[in-house]
Amino acid sequence: MSPTAPRTGPGTSRAPYGSAEVDPRQATEPILALNNVEVIYDEVILVLRGLSMSVAEGRIVALLGSNGAGKSTTLKAISGLLPTEDGEVSDGSITYQGRDITHTDAATIVRDGISQVMEGRRVFEHLSVHENLLAGGYTRSHGEHADDLDRIYTYFPRLADRRSQTAGYLSGGEQQMLAIGRALMAHPRLMTLDEPSLGLAPLLVEEIFSIIGRLNDELGTTILLVEQNARLALDIADHAYVMESGRIVLDGPAAELAANPDVQEFYLGLTEEGARRSYRDVKHYKRRKRWL
Amino acid sequence: MNIFVQLTVTGLTNGAILALAALGFVLIFKSTGVINFAQGEFLLIGAYAVYVGTVAAHWTVGILLGLLVAVVLGVGVERLILRPLVGQPIIAVIMVTIGLGIFLRSVVQIIFGNRPLPFPDFIPGGSVNLLGATVPANRLWGIGLAAVTLAVFTVFFTRSRHGIAMRAVADDQQAALTMGISVRRVFAMAWALAAVSAVIGGMLVANLIGVSGGIIEFGLLVFPVVILGGLDSVPGAMIGGAIVGLLITYTGGYVGGGLQSVVPYVVLVGILLVRPYGLFGQVRIERV
Ligand SMILES: Nc1ncnc2c1ncn2[C@@H]1O[C@H](COP(=O)(O)OP(=O)(O)OP(=O)(O)O)[C@@H](O)[C@H]1O
Ligand SMILES: [Mg+2]
Secondary structure (H helix, E strand, O other): OOOOOOOOOOOOOOOOOOOOOOOOEEEEEEEEEEEEEEEEEEEOOEEEEEEEEEOOOOOOEEEOOOOOOOHHHHHHHHHHHHHOEEEEEEOOOOOEEEEEEOOOHHHHHHHHOOEEEEEOOOOOOOOEHHHHHHOOOOOOOOOOOOOHHHHHHOOOOOHHHHHOHHHHHHOHHHHHHHHHHHHHHHOOOEEEEEOOOOOHHHHHHHHHHHHHHHHHHHOEEEEEEEOOHHHHHHHHHOOOEEEEOOOOEEEEEHHHHHHOOHHHHHHOOOOOOHHHHHHHHOOOHHHHHHHH | HHHHHHHHHHHHHHHHHHHHHHHHHHHHHHHHHHOOOOOHHHHHHHHHEEEEEEHHOOOOHHHHHHHHHHHHHHHHHHHHHHHHHHOOOOHHHHHHHHHHHHHHHHHHHHHOOOEEEOOOOOOOOEEEEEEOOOEEEHHHHHHHHHHHHHHHHHHHHHOOOOHHHHHHHOOOHHHHHHOOHHHHHHHHHHHHHHHHHHHHHHHHHHHHEEEEOOHHHHHHHHHHHHHHHOOOOHHHHHHHHHHHHHHHHHHHHHHOOOOHHHHHHHHHHHHEEEEEOOOOOOOOOOOO
């Protein structure tokens, strides 16, 4: 079956892969909204300080920010993983498709249609590629697995060649593909990805980003993409948020942000003369002064 | 030759039962990280449950009762005793399983007393001629039953949704959560399955030596077995069980003099020197 073929009729309560009937580029109703979310770890460490953002259905939204800004924490708050790290949403709310999911447990959130691809890939090392994918399809019925596996192997032909290989021995790029494919097995409407480019060679990163774009295009999956590679993220995103120290400090259409001089200087590594410079070299206080 | 065949059959029976007991131990360690020092008592409880059901009604009732008790025991221990201990130091959890073992043993003693009870033979008795040697039929049945159980478990882990979910949790709990796998449910399932394998093991031991506290001593042999095979390896539990079972029996048969209780540990130390993770223990995969 080709990935673009229509999948289920409107009668199914859990339509797979978002609402493919609506042209995703036109839908504007937010599928996910965070309202003044505060997150505390260990009851004392305040990491998110009133973060608000929203993700429109069918779009790719990028969340940018430097190390320790709280990007991963934001994704964990959405996916219900905070309790596993002694963290909690102490104020504000998270709504998904109009329903409050602030304190919903991780397993229910996956069933509701949000899947997270964690930072650092986190494949099940001792399981084969195939078994990793089956684990990803845990919430689906057995009958659906064959089609889903076919679809994922079409998107990631490298995985198809290595289906019985132990995942721990795959290359970093292959592991990232497996992590994405595994998340797809749950038929997410909204997929959150935490730094999928981490530690990968530029060519591989481009390959993975182009697949993310296709998933959004062809399956209608809404994407929330956390990245430090701002250039690529702004390239494929419709909308982007920039966060610093647990708050959103800037947001707008991706193209607009890419043209913003501050973003150019601090996130795209461009100085006024257009020379490339890593934003990592920029002193932290300088950024604070501009945006807070 | 006769003696060799007889000893081999005896050794394999012991090994198969040990493998079952060890399998339960490995299941718990692998998915929850807890070392269950009460595994021997699980065997004991299982044997008595099957005994009670069989004496009161029929062996089918006995087995059903045994399985029921196993599931209740496994899930109950996980929920009531271990879940409140989540996040506590591992030594606390280990102490708790030791305490649990003593508690279970005492309860059984209070109810049934110290005297060994003859296990009703539901496995056909008599003897069979095998390669010129006379071997008791119930031992062959024991080997067969254990082998079938181990095969079922293996298929469960490699093919079924819940089996794969259990292995996923063993690898990475947080990532498993992001697949919608309930880690708590997997923990409960690990304890229940461990208890089920212990019940079948306990029943087989009881069939050989009667229903008594001696079952626990047999259960203690899971430690050399799992350390030999690898604490987290299911095939290791099976092969470790066979090795220890055969070693003990051959030493007892050919050498004697109580040496059989020492030899497994000597071999154990030797193997650990060469393979610190045990024969089949999972090597941590390090990629850079
Ligand atoms: N489990 C935890 N317990 C305590 N503090 C934490 C925990 N996880 C994260 N933090 C703190 O919260 C802050 C934000 O961390 P987070 O991982 O969300 O940042 P990030 O934006 O994803 O950074 P990076 O780009 O390095 O991945 C950091 O200061 C970090 O030390
Ligand atoms: Mg992060």
